[in-house]
Amino acid sequence: MESVVLQYHEFSCIPISYWDDDEIVEKLTMHMKDVDMWLFSGQIPYGFAKKWAGISQPMFYVPSSGSSLYKTLLHISYNQKIPFDQISFDTFHPSELERVFLESEIASRPLYLKHYEEEIHTDEVVRYHYELWKSGKTMAAVTCLKNAQHELNRLGVPAFRVLPAQSAVVSTLALIRQTHETLHFKETQIAVQMIEFDSFSSLTKDTFSTDEIYKIEIKMTEKLLEYTKKINGSLKSAGPGRYVIFTTHGILREMTKDFTMVPDYAILQLKGHDAVTCGIGIGQTAYEAEINAGNALLHSKEFGKGSTMVVFDDKTIVGPLGQHEQIKYGFASEHLQLLSEQTSLSVATLSKLESILRKTGKTEINAHDLAQHMRIMPRSARRILTELESKGLAQVIGEDNPHPRGRPRKIYQIILKQDTK
Template structure:
């Protein structure tokens, strides 16, 4: 009997996706959602429609994995198949068997030099690898193809060995000899086993206690014509009844925490499902139409009920900073996410030694600096102007300008130019941040 059922999104190039999918489909634990891509620029657009359908994602390599990871848009576990061991041995055998090309006349990418040399030594081949381009995270197909092409054109190599399908296609297009490293079955099976263990761990986590801290304002629905202490009491009772119905919908229990403040104890899984993985606020029918009355809401996830309650308090305070009706969640990995249901939703750290060190150099808090780093990740680069920053952080432009000035004074930002969005508008300074 199958213990878990994981909806596994699999994204890969046209030649690697069938290899990975064939292995994954042998396991009853998976319902596979295959997605093929032809260009790195389309990866995020391809996975966004499946964001709520996949429990985890498996990528065919380091580049697509890094693109999605760095975007911060996908909050479920992400994995990729490394092109090591058998994958590389097979490619080198092919190069030598078909064209008798020695190692020294091949150019490589993705791998670290000592990694390739160690693999060769294990096969009894003690030969240096002179041409290799290692990179961290993502890289463009054009940059990789250009590296291999320059060496080949200069006569230093006879062929290239690449792990990136789009670079492989670029080199084939210009007529350059190139060998593609495809995922080996053993590497795919190793990652698949890790995914299954992760699924089992997450299933246990879903049963953990989560806490929701809510502040309500019953007065927003008051009619000035019938305003009295009796009416106030009736409104508060009506709001409490709505909260009780909502607590039942999330399979939790409601506790009062003072005037207008309530705490709901429930399970991590129930809240995660109700908020679509902490991305949206619950639908109206589940919320018992409480939207008008809720002033702020914080969700806390922790290893114990006490820790979850502390986390909920942190999330609640961050929600208060974002303004009326904001929902935030504090996760057990030390990050804050939100506001839920907003297009500008970001995920940022509110602790860590690095942030505390940066906070000591500026007049900004570690939480604000954590938000800034998250904004830059979502923005896609480290250049931004005050109005853009204000929109992401949901603050006033003058507050954003103050933050940028603080960073500039501390040497963590510099003004690099101006932009004028309107013909008669006031020029806006563009800053480059060094966080």
């Protein structure tokens, strides 16, 4: 892979090797600030990196291609004389492996295959091949993993590795180049911040007057002009207490640390209840970005004063920024629209719920946890869950009682994926 990458001068390569799966995250962490894109040699390191979710840069891996497998099978057949039905394989998709056998006019079909979609420990792959060989079912193993091949050979198993094909590496590099060009275009997209603050929050009974409100507005405008200059933007007023700032995607992405943190409002010198509520919109045009910023502001208000949400050009919604529990959801999918029609819940509420379940990796939740994730009152969360239960989209599967003297909390299993036809 490295030899192929070095043929392309637009790429600068940093080789990273590992021998144990547990080293992967540590190795990646060491180079987080040194790379623009990640290219993995296969699905296992890619899967571990994806599960870790600590990488913000785009990730790619070189797929195992048929051409390399043909070469390996030819070597085994010609030099080793091992029957194909006595070989174990890993990584390949069953349909792909069967296609290779069919095109090669191999009479038998692949009997032993360890296929995986996400991350898997190399030890599990080694154990799969070794147990088959030890029991006499196979005479050799074909693996896509360098570490697995070394370990199998150490155990006495004849193991042959399918190397990444040069054509597959070249194709992946082309995809990386295209992604880089797309990201560069996105950096120059229009970004709009729609900021809203409550002029009345700074007033007292003694200072309550239109003149005082006007003074507060002037001071805030002056501060916002400083902030706008800091982000190379353009400021315009959109009514009492509301301002719109035009800038670029790249500048806001950097300021918010890839849309995970609240923009640095230190220059505004805000205190207590003065915290602004903000919506950030990204778009191909200023009009689209401003519309998205308005929608983002509405979603921010749902999460409470001082919240910041983002709506991207693909209508993905992310936030609240700066919160430990951030969620990501979309406006509308067909199945959520159907569920919304069946219930009294909006598509946005259902989409948030779906995002929370995806983030937690569970289908079970209680009203307290739902309220924490969505930043709503527990009674509102209970209403959502009871509404889903009444329509057959949730069912009570148990209770928990973290406080012995308190009321037990019902645990609901959510069934949003059911057939809605």
